[in-house]
Amino acid sequence: MTERRGVVTPIRDFLASEAAGGIVLIAAAVLAMVVANLPATAHAYHDWLHLPVGPVLSGPIGPMTPHLWINDGLMALFFLLVGLEIKREMLDGRLASWERRRLPAIAAASGMAVPAIVYLAVTRGEPALGHGWAIPAATDIAFAIGVMALLGSRAPPALKLFLMTVAIVDDMGAVAVIALAYTAELDVAALAEAAAVFAAMLALGRAGVRSIAVWLIGFAVLWYFVLLSGVHATVAGVLAAMAVPIRETAPGADDSPLHRLEHGLHPWVAFAIVPLFGFANAGVPLGGTGLGELAAPLPLGVAAGLFVGKQAGIFGSIWLAVRLGIASRPGGASWTQIYGVALLCGIGFTMSLFIGNLAFADEHAVDAVKIGVLAGSIVSAVAGFAVLRVAHREERNAVRPG
Numbered sequence: 001m002t003e004r005r006g007v008v009t010p011i012r013d014f015l016a017s018e019a020a021g022g023i024v025l026i027a028a029a030v031l032a033m034v035v036a037n038l039p040a041t042a043h044a045y046h047d048w049l050h051l052p053v054g055p056v057l058s059g060p061i062g063p064m065t066p067h068l069w070i071n072d073g074l075m076a077l078f079f080l081l082v083g084l085e086i087k088r089e090m091l092d093g094r095l096a097s098w099e100r101r102r103l104p105a106i107a108a109a110s111g112m113a114v115p116a117i118v119y120l121a122v123t124r125g126e127p128a129l130g131h132g133w134a135i136p137a138a139t140d141i142a143f144a145i146g147v148m149a150l151l152g153s154r155a156p157p158a159l160k161l162f163l164m165t166v167a168i169v170d171d172m173g174a175v176a177v178i179a180l181a182y183t184a185e186l187d188v189a190a191l192a193e194a195a196a197v198f199a200a201m202l203a204l205g206r207a208g209v210r211s212i213a214v215w216l217i218g219f220a221v222l223w224y225f226v227l228l229s230g231v232h233a234t235v236a237g238v239l240a241a242m243a244v245p246i247r248e249t250a251p252g253a254d255d256s257p258l259h260r261l262e263h264g265l266h267p268w269v270a271f272a273i274v275p276l277f278g279f280a281n282a283g284v285p286l287g288g289t290g291l292g293e294l295a296a297p298l299p300l301g302v303a304a305g306l307f308v309g310k311q312a313g314i315f316g317s318i319w320l321a322v323r324l325g326i327a328s329r330p331g332g333a334s335w336t337q338i339y340g341v342a343l344l345c346g347i348g349f350t351m352s353l354f355i356g357n358l359a360f361a362d363e364h365a366v367d368a369v370k371i372g373v374l375a376g377s378i379v380s381a382v383a384g385f386a387v388l389r390v391a392h393r394e395e396r397n398a399v400r401p402g
Helices: 005-037 042-049 066-092 098-122 127-132 141-149 157-181 188-206 212-229 235-243 257-281 297-323 335-344 349-359 363-399
Strands: none
Touching: 005 042, 005 141, 005 257, 005 349, 042 066, 066 157, 066 212, 066 235, 066 257, 066 349, 098 157, 098 297, 127 297, 127 349, 141 157, 141 335, 141 349, 141 363, 157 235, 157 335, 157 349, 188 212, 188 235, 212 235, 212 257, 257 349, 297 335, 297 349, 297 363, 335 363, 349 363
């Protein structure tokens, strides 16, 4: 099915910038690992993350630190962008009809459920670890598209678009999980205030307010009350996005408040916020880390969920859907190419690290999660890259005259 011209260009622009942002994210993660393990910088890195630098916005959270500002503040802007992308795709993009949603929804749902099952199976001997079931359930679209960018023309655009679509549906599930499974005790008064702000934003949207400043101010106020309520503050980003008005695009027209806010936010999120998050969260000390540490239930469960669970859930569900006639293979891609994409979906980096921070308060457990996320994501990235290279070579040889 062909896309309208007015929708294709933003998607392709998104993929190009997302790929570049993914490469920056990879560099930031590598830098964090180096800084966290060099004797000259390790202590300074840790001290900087936990340095009190701001007011006490919420009693249970305590004084704001760079780590909190990044994870609870800046990442709310990341989720605002995610929400805008989800809304645009649902109303005016590749997810605008059930026919288009069917296969990505099946793949994403299976790609969240099977990794969770694998994680719980690996960690079943330690019930306290069960709270981390959602850690391997999410896909990092920036990292995955960044790896695909390294393939250049060897990765067909149809595969990139399918990966993006699955990841967007995956993000919907991740946001729901964060809101429902990782919410602390609720402050009913603050929740009511957040609901009032959200209702006011919906009313402004129906009234056709187009000022980006108004939407950003509304988002900031909503973020504050959601932070006080006990629901994780980043959920405010998705809620705010749902209120921003969109006008369906005619060819060449993308001037609605949603489009303008999305385009304005994307460079900041892709090239600053997400890499900064990666730098603040990927730095785990590796001194003394050996196979014994990697084989511990928590990191092994996370790594196995990402590498084994993701590929099994996504590839298996696509294969079954095609065999049952529910859907057709995306863009006429080969099964080898689809398997390569399923492997890349095992890159859980940003969302997995984020959920890991919500799931466990103990610093040693969080470090163990980081080891599992890094191991599972790296293996998935390398394997997916290799499989897609082989698939391209097979395709090229198949069309070459004998």
